[in-house]
Amino acid sequence: MKIDYLEKILNARVYDVAIESPLEVAHGLSKRLSNTLWLKREDMQPVFSFKLRAPTTKWLTLARHSAAAA
DSSP, X not given: OXXXXXXXXXXXXXXXXXXXXXXXXXXXXXXXXXXXXXEEOGGGSTTOOSSSHHHHHHHHHHHXXXXXXX
């Protein structure tokens, strides 16, 4: 059975509370490393949190299991 992880990610309910944050080139580091370094700008989330996706996903999973048990 093939799992389409990209589809799962793009359809995740975490985007009810999170934005799809942009990637930006880190020019200074890229120059120092002689390579292009991209940074994922999670600091642009509405709650200014780097750890928003994992706890929200877990909370949604727990809420779903609680509702099923009730």
